[in-house]
Amino acid sequence: MNDEVTALYQRDLRRRLGDAAAGRVVGGLLDNFDLRYQELLADGLSPKQAGLLIQRDIGRAFVRLDQLDAQLAEAGFIRAERDGSWVLVPSEARLQKAAVPVVAAGGAALLFAAAAALSYSIQVSQDFGFDASDELLDLSTLLNSASLETKILMFDAMPFMGEWFDQAVVELENGEMILAEVVGYDDQVKARYLEAQVSEGTYEVTQFYGIFSKRYETRDITFKDDAPSVIALSKKEQREKAR
Structure with missing residues (x-):
């Protein structure tokens, strides 16, 4: 990955998932893509051939990000600025379905964004055969700190997340x-x-x-x-x- 693509990827993640959540994800994914590049070279591909394959994979990772973005929007979640960071919060219509409206306030919004970011990282890792066990453990720890109402809100918006557990x-x-x-x-x-x-x-x-x-x-x-x-x-x- 060249610096331009890396910067674009980081910017897109931060714009959609928030600074804190994106920072938690992007490093691990970039390391995985770099490892994939080294493996391709070891398999006999030229740097140009390996680079083109990695660029294709990054393109698919962008598509996966678009899919997550669309799913969250369909589930009724919008982005809002909280303390200088962008976080995902339920819309008014979505809150009417929530068990307890307070889940949209305070740390729950940041927690929801972190869970969405980790879910994205897990999906991309699984797409390309990377080991996602650390991310799954991080997500499990995060969910254990969430209230039941917040967890219901997460799993309702992102059903695939619940299926992992x-x-x-x-x-x-x-x-x-x-x-x-x-x-x-x-x-x-x-x-x-x-x-x-x-x-x-x-x-x-x-x-x-x-x-x-x-x-x-x-x-x-x-x-x-x-x-x-x-x-x-x-x-x-x-x-x-x-x-």
Whole structure:
């Protein structure tokens, strides 16, 4: 990569993901592309041939960035300036769907941008066969510091992120969003099964992968009340039980 392409890549990442988030990502990706370049040279390619392949890969990384940008915009997230940095925050329309509006304030906006940046880095790394284990660990640590409401907001906007951790957001009939764990798959019918523990019981969810939508769609939600059932006994049965 020449300095011009590197600067353009860094500028684009900062513009879309914020200075702090982009800085966390760009170094690792550039190192990976440099390593790929060295591997191509070791395989016998000329510097010009290896350079052209790396330029093609960088072009595909830009496309991946466009895809993430479009997905976040479709999910209702906009960029706003906070303390001199650009961060991703939910739009007013998106906030109406959020469980707790306060997730848009304070550190949650910065946390969301960092998660989006790490997700982008993981996707690009996986695209080109780079090791993304460190990024996945960083993302897991980041998610562990997030509130449940913020995590739901993230996984709803970026479903692929939840899939890395076998989790998904499910929307109930009343519009409430809950976070569920993937407990099983049926590859033959392209279905997956999820469970969500709540204070009142357990939601069991069945989802099927849509051929055209390219995402899992909920087909069935069953609620199981964890409270023990109370059976009314007759007076005779009560006397017998007392004995």
